[in-house]
Amino acid sequence: MTTYIGSCHCGAVQFEVDADIDHVRSCDCSICAKRGALNYRVPKESLRLLTPWKNLKLYQWGSRTAEDYFCPKCGILPFRCPSHPSLQELHEGIKPFDGWAVNVRCLQGIDLDALPIKRISGSKI
Numbered sequence: 001m002t003t004y005i006g007s008c009h010c011g012a013v014q015f016e017v018d019a020d021i022d023h024v025r026s027c028d029c030s031i032c033a034k035r036g037a038l039n040y041r042v043p044k045e046s047l048r049l050l051t052p053w054k055n056l057k058l059y060q061w062g063s064r065t066a067e068d069y070f071c072p073k074c075g076i077l078p079f080r081c082p083s084h085p086s087l088q089e090l091h092e093g094i095k096p097f098d099g100w101a102v103n104v105r106c107l108q109g110i111d112l113d114a115l116p117i118k119r120i121s122g123s124k125i
Helices: 030-037 086-091
Strands: 002-007 014-019 023-029 039-043 048-049 056-059 067-070 079-081 100-104 117-120
Touching: 014 067, 023 030, 048 056
Parallel strands: 023 117
Antiparallel strands: 002 014, 014 048, 023 039, 039 100, 056 067, 067 079, 079 100
């Protein structure tokens, strides 16, 4: 397990995350496509915020079950709580995820070109 240091662009939001990053996720839903984040999911206890929560802003849209945390100064979203599966998704076997999706672009020491990209069809949900 590697501990990565992460931050937003201006450094107002800083965090650590423990992860063995072997891929990134790229979602094609309307918000992810515009944001361009490459995410990796980790358990809740793997993320440690080093700045106060009050320094972040929360954005929610659609089903309002996802929690997108971003820096109010530079606008970068370093991590989020993914949305809960819909009833249809649960019926189709999608399992709930209780953790964080970390924007790997915000981590120090990552070679993004070396990581496979898993495409997520969030636009079809």
